[in-house]
Amino acid sequence: MKFTNLKAELSDELILEKLNCTLNSPLHDELLEELLEIKEEAQGLLCPFGAMAFGELPKQIATEEYPEGTRIVYVITTVGDAISGYIEKYFNEGDYVKGMLADALADTCLFELEKSWGHILMEECRKAGCGISGRLEIPQDLSMKTQKIAFETIGAEELPGIRLSDGYMFYPVKSICHVFLLSKETEQFEIGHNCRTCRNKSCNMRRLSPVALQVHRKGMIETIESKGEESIFDTLQRIWPDYSAVCGRRGVCGKCRVQILKGQVPPSLEDKDYFTEKELASGWRLSCKAYPLTDCELEAAFEEDGFSVLTAGAKNCAGPATAKRQGYGIAIDMGTTTLAAQLLRLSDGNVLDTAVSVNHQRSFGADVISRIQASNTGKKEELRNRIRKDLGRLIRRLLPGGQDRIRPDMICIAGNTTMGHLLMGYSCEAMGRLPFAPVNIEEIVGKAEDILGGEARKAGLDSEVRVCLLPGISAFVGADITAGLLACGFDTAGQVSLFLDLGTNGEMALGNRERIYTASTAAGPAFEGGNIRCGCGSIPGAICHVEIEADGSAEIKTIDGQPPVGICGTGLVEAAAELLRRGFLDETGRLAKRYAKEGYPLAYTEDGKVIMLTQKDIRELQLAKAAVCAGITILVHKYGIEWDEIGHVFLAGGFGYGMEPEKAARIGLLPGALLDKVEIVGNAALLGARMYLTVSDADRRIEAIRRVSRETALAREPEFQDCYVDAMYFEK
Amino acid sequence: MRPEIEEVKALVVKGSAKKVGRAVQAAVDAGCDASEILNQGMVEAMSEVGDQFTKNEIFVSEMLMAARAMKKGVEVLQPHLAAGSTGALGKVIIATVKNDLHDIGKKLVAMMIESAGFEVLDLGIDVPISKIIDCYRKNPETKIIALSALLTTTMPDLRETVEALNKADFRSDIKIMVGGAPVTQAFADEIGADGYSADAAEAAILAKKLAASF
Numbered sequence: 007m008k009f010t011n012l013k014a015e016l017s018d019e020l021i022l023e024k025l026n027c028t029l030n031s032p033l034h035d036e037l038l039e040e041l042l043e044i045k046e047e048a049q050g051l052l053c054p055f056g057a058m059a060f061g062e063l064p065k066q067i068a069t070e071e072y073p074e075g076t077r078i079v080y081v082i083t084t085v086g087d088a089i090s091g092y093i094e095k096y097f098n099e100g101d102y103v104k105g106m107l108a109d110a111l112a113d114t115c116l117f118e119l120e121k122s123w124g125h126i127l128m129e130e131c132r133k134a135g136c137g138i139s140g141r142l143e144i145p146q147d148l149s150m151k152t153q154k155i156a157f158e159t160i161g162a163e164e165l166p167g168i169r170l171s172d173g174y175m176f177y178p179v180k181s182i183c184h185v186f187l188l189s190k191e192t193e194q195f196e197i198g199h200n201c202r203t204c205r206n207k208s209c210n211m212r213r214l215s216p217v218a219l220q221v222h223r224k225g226m227i228e229t230i231e232s233k234g235e236e237s238i239f240d241t242l243q244r245i246w247p248d249y250s251a252v253c254g255r256r257g258v259c260g261k262c263r264v265q266i267l268k269g270q271v272p273p274s275l276e277d278k279d280y281f282t283e284k285e286l287a288s289g290w291r292l293s294c295k296a297y298p299l300t301d302c303e304l305e306a307a308f309e310e311d312g313f314s315v316l317t318a319g320a321k322n323c324a325g326p327a328t329a330k331r332q333g334y335g336i337a338i339d340m341g342t343t344t345l346a347a348q349l350l351r352l353s354d355g356n357v358l359d360t361a362v363s364v365n366h367q368r369s370f371g372a373d374v375i376s377r378i379q380a381s382n383t384g385k386k387e388e389l390r391n392r393i394r395k396d397l398g399r400l401i402r403r404l405l406p407g408g409q410d411r412i413r414p415d416m417i418c419i420a421g422n423t424t425m426g427h428l429l430m431g432y433s434c435e436a437m438g439r440l441p442f443a444p445v446n447i448e449e450i451v452g453k454a455e456d457i458l459g460g461e462a463r464k465a466g467l468d469s470e471v472r473v474c475l476l477p478g479i480s481a482f483v484g485a486d487i488t489a490g491l492l493a494c495g496f497d498t499a500g501q502v503s504l505f506l507d508l509g510t511n512g513e514m515a516l517g518n519r520e521r522i523y524t525a526s527t528a529a530g531p532a533f534e535g536g537n538i539r540c541g542c543g544s545i546p547g548a549i550c551h552v553e554i555e556a557d558g559s560a561e562i563k564t565i566d567g568q569p570p571v572g573i574c575g576t577g578l579v580e581a582a583a584e585l586l587r588r589g590f591l592d593e594t595g596r597l598a599k600r601y602a603k604e605g606y607p608l609a610y611t612e613d614g615k616v617i618m619l620t621q622k623d624i625r626e627l628q629l630a631k632a633a634v635c636a637g638i639t640i641l642v643h644k645y646g647i648e649w650d651e652i653g654h655v656f657l658a659g660g661f662g663y664g665m666e667p668e669k670a671a672r673i674g675l676l677p678g679a680l681l682d683k684v685e686i687v688g689n690a691a692l693l694g695a696r697m698y699l700t701v702s703d704a705d706r707r708i709e710a711i712r713r714v715s716r717e718t719a720l721a722r723e724p725e726f727q728d729c730y731v732d733a734m735y736f737e738k
Numbered sequence: 739m740r741p742e743i744e745e746v747k748a749l750v751v752k753g754s755a756k757k758v759g760r761a762v763q764a765a766v767d768a769g770c771d772a773s774e775i776l777n778q779g780m781v782e783a784m785s786e787v788g789d790q791f792t793k794n795e796i797f798v799s800e801m802l803m804a805a806r807a808m809k810k811g812v813e814v815l816q817p818h819l820a821a822g823s824t825g826a827l828g829k830v831i832i833a834t835v836k837n838d839l840h841d842i843g844k845k846l847v848a849m850m851i852e853s854a855g856f857e858v859l860d861l862g863i864d865v866p867i868s869k870i871i872d873c874y875r876k877n878p879e880t881k882i883i884a885l886s887a888l889l890t891t892t893m894p895d896l897r898e899t900v901e902a903l904n905k906a907d908f909r910s911d912i913k914i915m916v917g918g919a920p921v922t923q924a925f926a927d928e929i930g931a932d933g934y935s936a937d938a939a940e941a942a943i944l945a946k947k948l949a950a951s952f
Contacts, residue, residue: 026797173837
């Protein structure tokens with residue numbers, strides 16, 4: 007079936023667009039002028055025609071996806087040979103601009119002809135009692151040889167002047183071959199090219215139309231729109247800014263996994279690494295690497311807010327209020343992951359109320375490094391606004407309105423150096439690289455509206471309320487540690503103590519009132535459940551205690567006794583310790599054969615999904631604990647004391663809370679010699695902030711701690727590497 | 739650099755063909771050395787443009803306009819140049835290998851290599867091995883043979899062409915560079931080419947490097 011009288015509308019803008027030249031381009035007018043000089047002549051040289059034929063895919067070009075016998079229709083069209091000579095002439099003269107424009111004009115014509123022959127194709131299909139369910143691309147979907155088959159099926163007599171090269175390309179060069187899949191639906195005509203399904207990602211004509219995502223979320227179904235080249239993660243985060251990227255969307259942590267219930271989302275390389283074949287087949291994808299080809303229905307996990315351990319367990323080494331102040335104060339622990347605040351009566355130090363929330367900055371990444379990167383790539387103000395808003399909301403929750411509402415006089419914030427910088431709007435440029443120099447780590451006292459901006463008023467704070475940011479020690483050992491050391495009495499004790507706050511950054515301090523050595527070590531997010539297959543934060547339902555029997559069965563406890571949802575850092579340490587005790591894990595960290603492939607099943611969620619501990623999880627834990635253990639060892643060596651001279655080990659932070667020190671020692675997270683000295687202090691940063699408000703000379707005491715503190719750069723210690731490697735194994 | 743040459747350079751980068759001619763004339767009138775105008779002004783400008791293209795800062799259209807601006811400038815400069823000043827870096831033979839009919843990408847490569855100071859002999863598309871060897875025999879001063887293949891199906895032809903050249907008696911007198919969408923550095927190494935580049939701008943840099951490596 008021959009097509010004659012084919013016509014194409016050749017708009018100037020369409021042609022220029024092929025050279026990436028749009029109306030906004032500075033060269034637009036000049037190029038347009040050039041185009042108009044040649045357009046009429048070039049158009050006169052176009053002799054468009056084509057032909058089509060029905061067929062079935064023969065064996066030689068059939069693929070797994072499009073098997074032999076698949077019913078198809080071939081279309082070959084051309085704009086003739088005369089234009090090729092015309093293009094060539096300009097190139098030979100060295101006029102590349104006109105040559106390229108003529109070439110673009112010919113291409114545009116070839117593509118635009120589709121609108122003309124598309125109608126004929128549809129008519130012919132209707133006559134034949136079929137429709138078209140899609141378009142196949144050469145050479146992406148079918149091999150180049152398809153062009154030969156198409157040429158032969160249609161017949162050379164229908165295509166006068168068209169020849170085939172040995173490489174299955176056509177003369178004239180400006181010819182094109184299309185293949186369409188036939189369907190039984192006579193009213194279905196999916197003729198157009200779908201850029202979403204096209205595999206040629208670098209094509210400069212790629213234009214993606216939006217698709218709809220139906221998201222099952224917290225028992226509801228909501229429909230949102232995915233635009234352009236957005237990943238599913240990007241879309242979810244655009245609509246729900248709290249949806250967080252633990253690994254900074256690198257496709258490794260698995261926290262953003264979604265299950266595609268309907269629609270096409272091809273698995274990424276990362277998916278293939280992360281999921282088993284069975285999981286892939288049931289639609290599991292990492293949303294940060296998932297690009298929808300069609301409308302989709304999917305289920306996404308949104309982390310529940312819940313922070314039962316955040317403010318609990320704080321052993322009150324702070325002592326009674328001594329400042330004899332009047333009025334009220336608010337103490338805040340400004341953590342990277344979570345925020346905790348307490349309202350205090352200053353006269354007696356009693357806690358009247360507590361509020362906790364997530365740090366919504368975590369949608370920029372879970373750890374301080376990714377926040378620093380975000381800040382340095384233009385997100386500084388956004389990060390600042392977000393933490394201000396979070397703090398404002400937290401304060402408002404502590405200060406309900408009404409006649410006799412409480413008006414606090416002072417707010418004290420303890421946070422790590424990065425969080426301090428982000429709140430103050432300081433540049434993090436020098437924090438992300440050597441020499442890791444902070445802008446300001448001194449104590450900062452200002453009016454609420456200077457520090458919290460417009461959020462201060464919204465939170466109901468009077469304009470004269472003072473806000474104090476506690477001072478830190480270095481870029482990586484911040485005010486949260488200074489506050490913790492105050493809370494643990496480092497400024498008064500003569501005996502040497504060890505302070506540990508283990509999170510993504512393991513921070514540690516060793517010393518007494520005369521001399522304190524501090525260090526921070528990049529432990530990775532394992533202790534906070536990050537990069538762990540079924541890991542989660544310290545939320546209700548997180549597995550935090552594990553006992554394993556000789557037969558391999560596990561008994562678990564979860565935070566708040568809720569049905570299990572995942573493993574938190576404490577649970578991870580305990581599970582490893584138990585597997586080790588029962589011989590299911592060897593000292594090199596290898597899981598027993600029976601668990602090596604699929605992982606160790608720890609528990610089942612309410613809806614029957616298995617919570618698994620994988621070999622990779624164990625490796626993550628080994629890296630994390632080795633970093634901590636090596637850090638402690640070096641601090642002790644440098645300090646020049648023996649293990650038995652250390653009086654106390656204070657374990658601070660959410661991770662340590664509820665952990666059995668014996669199990670931590672069993673996996674070598676803590677040196678065995680320190681086992682009997684461990685005291686779990688909970689949220690020491692919050693406690694220190696409280697002391698600052700209620701103890702009379704707390705500011706002087708914090709200064710004393712800072713004065714005797716010296717930072718050790720662990721990575722620069724020659725023995726660090728050896729200690730680190732030694733500590734990797736599970737030997738006591 | 740003299741301000742007149744600076745002006746030529748800026749205009750080439752901007753792609754202002756009309757003004758470049760006048761600027762070149764002004765530079766000549768001011769007594770600038772013609773080869774300095776060519777090399778420091780225009781060739782240098784094109785290498786800057788190529789760099790921007792590789793970094794995705796500009797598009798094909800801008801690169802084309804810059805190349806054309808340079809061409810205009812060279813026309814004006816021609817009478818003042820010593821013979822052999824243009825194309826001073828040597829001859830380059832360029833071709834799309836046999837069975838492959840893709841042309842435009844290769845032409846852009848030719849344009850950029852020419853702008854870098856080479857003389858380019860473009861043999862076109864679907865070029866059999868014999869034609870390339872004939873061309874070399876007629877132009878034995880050729881330094882580089884650049885070959886392109888745009889499809890996975892014609893990569894074997896690229897391999898065959900390079901292998902034939904590798905056996906030629908003049909192999910030690912030439913460098914071979916390859917490119918095209920499916921071609922990679924690894925493939926280039928495997929078939930025994932001397933260099934690979936990912937786009938037209940990189941090709942110009944590579945050609946300079948290869949020509950200097952004899």
